[in-house]
Amino acid sequence: MPVASPVVTLLVAGLHGLLLLMLLVPIVLLRRGRKVGLGHGGDIQLLQRIRAHGNFVEYVPLALILIALLEITGLRREAVALLGGVLLMARVLHAVGLWRSPGYSFGRFTGTVLTFLVILASAALAITRGVAGLSLG
Structure with missing residues (x-):
């Protein structure tokens, strides 16, 4: 099996790191402003932002x-870039959708579906490549 430097994933992971910070900072600011030390204190806006962040950390690490x-x-780097780019777009859509509405939204739904599809495609490719690698080695 080829061993390559994962430079595309490195770039994609860096962009996801910035997105994570963009999800975290508003939570910290809202907690400080509304004097909520732990949890959401019954504040729906704070809960929405906490869940956008929580959902990100639940799915993005495994996908990356x-x-x-x-x-x-x-x-191929193009395929890696496609998976990583779709994941990033999905997470932005999900976060924006959840920030705007605690219920159904196009962004939240589409972001969730795209995230699941990236994980499904990546898992299927990983299994296929892993089985092929076992049979070669």
Whole structure:
């Protein structure tokens, strides 16, 4: 199996790191402004932002690990960039949708579906490449 430097995933992970900070800072500011030390204190806006952040940390790490492993094992950089780009777009859509409404929204729904599709595609590729690698080695 090829061993490549995962430079595309490195870039994508860096962009996701910036997005994570963009999700965190408003939470900190709202908590300080509304004097909420733990949790959301019954504040719906704060709860929405906490969940946007929480959802991000629930899904993005595994997706990035899968994408990085795919890149390291030789998946074409264009495919890696597509997976990473769709993941980033999905997480932005989800966060914006959840910030705007605690209920259904186009952004939240679309972001969730795209995130699941990236994880599903990455997992399927990883399994396929892993099985192929086992049979070669």
